Amino acid sequence: MSYSLYPIGYIRSTLQTLSDAPRQGGEGAPDAWLQVEGQFVVGLRGISVGDEIIVVTWLHRAKRDVLQVHPRGDTQNPLAGVFATRSPHRPNPLGLHRVTVREIAEGRMRVGPIEAIDGTPVVDVKPVL
Amino acid sequence: MSYSLYPIGYIRSTLQTLSDAPRQGGEGAPDAWLQVEGQFVVGLRGISVGDEIIVVTWLHRAKRDVLQVHPRGDTQNPLAGVFATRSPHRPNPLGLHRVTVREIAEGRMRVGPIEAIDGTPVVDVKPVL
Numbered sequence: 001m002s003y004s005l006y007p008i009g010y011i012r013s014t015l016q017t018l019s020d021a022p023r024q025g026g027e028g029a030p031d032a033w034l035q036v037e038g039q040f041v042v043g044l045r046g047i048s049v050g051d052e053i054i055v056v057t058w059l060h061r062a063k064r065d066v067l068q069v070h071p072r073g074d075t076q077n078p079l080a081g082v083f084a085t086r087s088p089h090r091p092n093p094l095g096l097h098r099v100t101v102r103e104i105a106e107g108r109m110r111v112g113p114i115e116a117i118d119g120t121p122v123v124d125v126k127p128v129l
Numbered sequence: 130m131s132y133s134l135y136p137i138g139y140i141r142s143t144l145q146t147l148s149d150a151p152r153q154g155g156e157g158a159p160d161a162w163l164q165v166e167g168q169f170v171v172g173l174r175g176i177s178v179g180d181e182i183i184v185v186t187w188l189h190r191a192k193r194d195v196l197q198v199h200p201r202g203d204t205q206n207p208l209a210g211v212f213a214t215r216s217p218h219r220p221n222p223l224g225l226h227r228v229t230v231r232e233i234a235e236g237r238m239r240v241g242p243i244e245a246i247d248g249t250p251v252v253d254v255k256p257v258l
Contacts, residue, residue, distance in 0.1 A: 003187050003250070004131040005221050008212075040220060043196040046213030053212075056223055058132050067172040083137075083182075083254035084175030091169060092134050092252045094185055096225070121132070123221045125212035 005058060007121035008043070009036040012108075015117045018061060031102055031112025034122055041107045044125070049104055055097040056124035057116050062093035095120070098128060134187060136250035137172070138165035141237075144246045147190060160231055160241025163251055170236045173254070178233055184226040185253035186245050191222035224249070227257060 013032035034055060036044060047053065066089035071077040082090040095116060103110040142161035163184060165173060176182065195218035200206040211219040224245060232239040 001250075002133040002135050003189075003252075005134050006131050008220055040196065040212075043210040043212045043219070045197065045208070045210035047210065054225065056221075056225075060132075067169065068174065079174070081172040081174035081176065083169075083172045084256060086255060086258065090172070090253060091137055092185075094223070094253050096183065096185075096255065121130075123132075124219060124223050126215060126225065127213060129215065 005123050007037065007058070007123060008040040008125070009034055009122040011057065011114070011116045011118060011120040011122060013114070013116060013118045013120075015115070018117060029113035029115040031110055032114050032116065033108050033110050034125075035108045038107065044109070047101060047104065047109065047125075049101050051101045052128040053099060053101060053111070054126045054128060055099055055111060055114065055122055056126070057095035057097060058121040058123050059088040059093035059095045060121060061117070062088040062090065064089075064091055064093060066090065094123070134252050136166065136187070136252060137169040137254070138163055138251040140186065140243070140245045140247060140249040140251060142243070142245060142247045142249075144244070147246060158242035158244040160239055161243050161245065162237050162239050163254075164237045167236065173238070176230060176233065176238065176254075178230050180230045181257040182228060182230060182240070183255045183257060184228055184240060184243065184251055185255070186224035186226065187250040187252050188217040188222035188224045189248075189250060190246070191217040191219065193218075193220055193222060195219065223252070
């Protein structure tokens with residue numbers, strides 16, 4: 001049993017590598033562009049500058065066979081199950097990024113702060129309730 | 130380009146149909162059991178009763194070809210893009226449910242309140258930051 005996820009867009013960021021990416025959104029992450037694929041642009045209608053949204057990404061560089069990690073990559077921290085952490089490594093490597101909409105242009109939005117690297121697929125966008 | 134998502138577990142709820150499900154989590158949704166598949170149980174290590182977590186579901190009954198909806202199903206509301214709403218109908222029908230862990234048993238957790246119907250696949254669990 002599996003389900004197919006399709007990118008609705010991609011992150012365009014100055015973060016080029018995982019080592020550039022800060023560990024958590026609040027720690028110095030930059031803004032980035034969310035470039036939306038043409039057929040999905042109509043789905044953005046109603047989103048405004050200043051809105052807080054959740055960008056759901058597919059962390060395409062993550063390892064899917066990891067079930068326990070040392071939190072924040074520090075071996076001093078005892079092993080924890082990945083579902084108790086925000087590790088990108090997990091069976092379904094979905095990333096949740098709570099961001100503010102900074103700017104809206106044709107088929108893209110500038111959002112931030114967001115720690116996703118350039119080229120990260122975006123699979124959903126939702127308002128913060 | 131697509132990515133495969135595998136269920137890590139399933140929701141076991143008294144909500145049997147979509148019409149039973151309240152529109153938003155805060156409006157009278159019940160608690161439910163999150164039954165985790167055997168090989169993924171180790172990934173729960175570190176989650177405790179009282180924790181607030183985000184359960185990510187695959188809304189298997191949703192329509193994937195919908196890009197605009199009348200919010201809350203009310204045709205009086207002007208059409209909005211699905212990414213500006215919490216509609217289950219969207220290209221990748223992921224559900225985000227912020228819940229409290231009520232009880233932990235072998236291979237399952239009772240969580241709530243959660244508006245997902247019985248049998249809904251769960252694809253990820255994350256702590257609330």
